[in-house]
Amino acid sequence: MxxxxxxxxxxxxxxxxxxxxxxxxxxxxxxxxxxxxxxxxxxxxxxxxxxxxxxxxxxxxxNEPFNNYKFEKIIFRDVHHAKNSIIIIGAGPAGLFAALKLIEYGIKPVIIERGKDVRSRRRDLATLNKQGTLNTESNYCFGEGGAGTYSDGKLYTRSNKRGSIQNILNLFAQFGADESILYESHPHIGTNKLPHIITAMRQQIEDCGGKILFQKKLVDFTLNKNKIQSISTADGEKLKADAFILATGHSARDIFILLYEKKIKIEPKPFALGVRIEHPQHIIDSIQYHCSPRDKFLPPAAYSLVNQVNGKGVFSFCMCPGGIIAPASTNNEELVVNGWSPSKRNNPYANSGIVVEVLQRDVINYNGYNQPLNNIPLPLSGIFFQQAIEKKAFIEGGGKFVAPAQRLSDFVNNKVSASLPECSYLPGIATADMRNILPSFIFSTLQQGFKNFGNKMRGYLTNEAVIVATESRTSSPVRIPRNDETFQHPQLDNLYPCGEGAGYAGGIVSAAMDGEKVATAIIQKFLNKSS
Ligand SMILES: Cc1cc2nc3c(=O)[nH]c(=O)nc-3n(C[C@H](O)[C@H](O)[C@H](O)COP(=O)(O)OP(=O)(O)OC[C@H]3O[C@@H](n4cnc5c(N)ncnc54)[C@H](O)[C@@H]3O)c2cc1C
Missing domain, CATH: 3.30.70.2700 (Alpha-Beta Plaits)
Incomplete structure (x- = not known):
C-alpha cells in the first residue's frame, strides 16, 4: 500500500x-x-x-516493496536515415528541447547555432569578465544552451501546464540534473552544473543522428511563394529543409531586422526594463527568515516582489540568491546586466532584476533616441528603445563594460553616491546618476517601487544595496506571429517561430515547453503526411 x-x-x-x-x-x-x-x-x-x-x-x-521510481525516461530514436529534416536555428532551451522531441518521434533535427560550444564559450565569458572585451557572437546570451547555460538555472515558470512542466523537469533530470528539481517548489540547477547537462543533451542528439553546427549563423533566406526555400549562413553555406524552427532568442536583433527587411510580419510587444539590485545575502536572509545569521539548514533566501505605481507594474525578475551579476551584452558599447548563481548559491550577495513594464505608448513617447522616431520602424521600436538606454549605460559606466551604479537609498533620495559598496559584478561598477540613463517614467516608477518594497520587506531599502544598469533583456520586445494551432508563420508555411525571441516564452522552462510544442506540431504534420 x-x-x-x-x-x-x-x-x-x-x-x-x-x-x-x-x-x-x-x-x-x-x-x-x-x-x-x-x-x-x-x-x-x-x-x-x-x-x-x-x-x-x-x-x-x-507493507509493500519500496519502489524508488522517480520519472519515466524518454527513449530517443535513431534518426540517422530519417526521411524529413528540420533545421532549428538557435541552440537555446527552445531549440534543444524541440530537437529532442523531434528525435523522440523519429525526425532528424539539424541545429545551427551562431555561438560556440559550452567549453569554448566559457573562455569568452572569462575574457569579458576580466578584460571587458566582448565577443559579439559568444557571450552570456549566444552559444550552446542559449541564454540559460550560464544562468541560475531557475526552473520555475508562471505557466500552469503542470504535465508539460513535469516533462521538462524529467528531461533535465534524465540528462543529469539533481533529482531534487523534481520535488522542490522552486527548483534550480546552477551555473556550474548546467553546461554538463547541455553537453549531455548535445551528445544524445548527435548519437541519435541529429546535428548541431556551431559558429553557424543565419544571415539571410530566400523565399519561394509562401515558403522559405533556403537559408544562408555567415560562412556562405546555403541550407534547405522541410521546415525551419526559428528559436533565436530575444537578443538576436539582427534576426528581427532581417525579418522586417524581408517584409515578414513581426509585431511590437510589451516588455520590461530597469536595473539589477544587489544586497548582501545576510540582509535578505534576516528579512525573509526573521533570524540572523541564517539557520544552516535553510538555503540562502530568495524574494519575489511586485507592485503597481500609478498604474505601472514594477516587479522583481530572475532573483538569484547567493549569486553574481553578469555582463549580458551582445553588442559593443551597450551595457546589459543579468544574474546567475552556482548550484549551492554560496556567494555573499543576493541579486535581482527590478523592472518596470514598458508599453508601446511608452516607447513612442520616449525622447531619448539619437534619431527621429519616424525613422524607426514601429515593429522594431522596442529594440531601439532598449538599445538607446543600453548605450547611455555604457557611456555612464566609462567603457569596458564597467556598469553605472548607485546605492539604493541614494537612488531613492536623488543623491549620486559618493562611494559604492562591494559588488559581485566582475567588470566593475562606477558611481553614476541613473537619471542620465533611465527614461523618467522608469526612473520615477522604480523610485516609488523601491519605497513600497522597503515597506513590505523592512530593511530592503538600504544604502548597503547597490543598483546597476541596465536590466533590459527581460523579454522580447517583438512577437513573430504564428498560427495558434499549427504554429506556422501566417505568411510562411514552413517557418515556425519559437521560444522567447518569438514572444512565446519567458525563461528556461517555458522556452523548453514551447520548443516541445512547436516540434509536436511539426511531428503531427509530417507523420500525418507519411501515414
Ligand atoms: C545571465 C542569464 C541568467 C538567466 N537566468 C535564468 C534563470 O535562472 N531561469 C530562467 O528561467 N531563465 C533565465 N534566463 C533567461 C533564459 O535563459 C531565457 O529565457 C531562455 O534561455 C530563452 O530560451 P530560448 O531558447 O527561447 O532563447 P535563447 O536561450 O536566447 O537561445 C537562442 C539561441 O539562438 C542563437 N542564435 C541567435 N541568433 C542566431 C542566428 N542568426 N543564427 C544561429 N543561431 C542564432 C543564440 O546564440 C542562442 O544560443 C537567464 C538569462 C541570462 C542571460
Whole structure:
C-alpha cells in the first residue's frame, strides 16, 4: 500500500531521514518494519512566521516493496536515415528541447547555432569578465544552451501546464540534473552544473543522428511563394529543409531586422526594463527568515516582489540568491546586466532584476533616441528603445563594460553616491546618476517601487544595496506571429517561430515547453503526411 503524507518540520528535522521516518510512522500509525521506504514528492519553505518550517509531501510504502521510481525516461530514436529534416536555428532551451522531441518521434533535427560550444564559450565569458572585451557572437546570451547555460538555472515558470512542466523537469533530470528539481517548489540547477547537462543533451542528439553546427549563423533566406526555400549562413553555406524552427532568442536583433527587411510580419510587444539590485545575502536572509545569521539548514533566501505605481507594474525578475551579476551584452558599447548563481548559491550577495513594464505608448513617447522616431520602424521600436538606454549605460559606466551604479537609498533620495559598496559584478561598477540613463517614467516608477518594497520587506531599502544598469533583456520586445494551432508563420508555411525571441516564452522552462510544442506540431504534420 502507498500512502501520501504531508508533514511540517523544522529545517534541521527535514534534513534527517530518521526523523522524517519517525513522523511518517506517527502520522500513519504504522510500525517501523511496515514502512519499507519513502520518497519526497514536494518540498517547500514556509517562512511566514518567526520560525521557518519545511513542508514535505511524501509517498510512503507500507507493507509493500519500496519502489524508488522517480520519472519515466524518454527513449530517443535513431534518426540517422530519417526521411524529413528540420533545421532549428538557435541552440537555446527552445531549440534543444524541440530537437529532442523531434528525435523522440523519429525526425532528424539539424541545429545551427551562431555561438560556440559550452567549453569554448566559457573562455569568452572569462575574457569579458576580466578584460571587458566582448565577443559579439559568444557571450552570456549566444552559444550552446542559449541564454540559460550560464544562468541560475531557475526552473520555475508562471505557466500552469503542470504535465508539460513535469516533462521538462524529467528531461533535465534524465540528462543529469539533481533529482531534487523534481520535488522542490522552486527548483534550480546552477551555473556550474548546467553546461554538463547541455553537453549531455548535445551528445544524445548527435548519437541519435541529429546535428548541431556551431559558429553557424543565419544571415539571410530566400523565399519561394509562401515558403522559405533556403537559408544562408555567415560562412556562405546555403541550407534547405522541410521546415525551419526559428528559436533565436530575444537578443538576436539582427534576426528581427532581417525579418522586417524581408517584409515578414513581426509585431511590437510589451516588455520590461530597469536595473539589477544587489544586497548582501545576510540582509535578505534576516528579512525573509526573521533570524540572523541564517539557520544552516535553510538555503540562502530568495524574494519575489511586485507592485503597481500609478498604474505601472514594477516587479522583481530572475532573483538569484547567493549569486553574481553578469555582463549580458551582445553588442559593443551597450551595457546589459543579468544574474546567475552556482548550484549551492554560496556567494555573499543576493541579486535581482527590478523592472518596470514598458508599453508601446511608452516607447513612442520616449525622447531619448539619437534619431527621429519616424525613422524607426514601429515593429522594431522596442529594440531601439532598449538599445538607446543600453548605450547611455555604457557611456555612464566609462567603457569596458564597467556598469553605472548607485546605492539604493541614494537612488531613492536623488543623491549620486559618493562611494559604492562591494559588488559581485566582475567588470566593475562606477558611481553614476541613473537619471542620465533611465527614461523618467522608469526612473520615477522604480523610485516609488523601491519605497513600497522597503515597506513590505523592512530593511530592503538600504544604502548597503547597490543598483546597476541596465536590466533590459527581460523579454522580447517583438512577437513573430504564428498560427495558434499549427504554429506556422501566417505568411510562411514552413517557418515556425519559437521560444522567447518569438514572444512565446519567458525563461528556461517555458522556452523548453514551447520548443516541445512547436516540434509536436511539426511531428503531427509530417507523420500525418507519411501515414
Ligand atoms: C545571465 C542569464 C541568467 C538567466 N537566468 C535564468 C534563470 O535562472 N531561469 C530562467 O528561467 N531563465 C533565465 N534566463 C533567461 C533564459 O535563459 C531565457 O529565457 C531562455 O534561455 C530563452 O530560451 P530560448 O531558447 O527561447 O532563447 P535563447 O536561450 O536566447 O537561445 C537562442 C539561441 O539562438 C542563437 N542564435 C541567435 N541568433 C542566431 C542566428 N542568426 N543564427 C544561429 N543561431 C542564432 C543564440 O546564440 C542562442 O544560443 C537567464 C538569462 C541570462 C542571460
Amino acid at each position: 502507498q500512502e501520501k503524507v504531508s508533514i511540517k518540520l523544522l529545517p534541521q528535522e527535514a534534513d534527517n531521514n530518521d526523523i522524517i521516518k519517525a513522523y511518517i510512522l506517527k502520522a500513519l500509525d504504522v510500525k517501523q518494519h511496515e514502512l519499507s521506504g519513502f520518497r519526497i514528492t514536494k518540498k517547500s519553505i514556509d517562512a511566514r512566521s518567526k520560525q521557518p518550517y519545511i513542508n514535505l509531501t511524501l509517498q510512503a510504502y507500507i
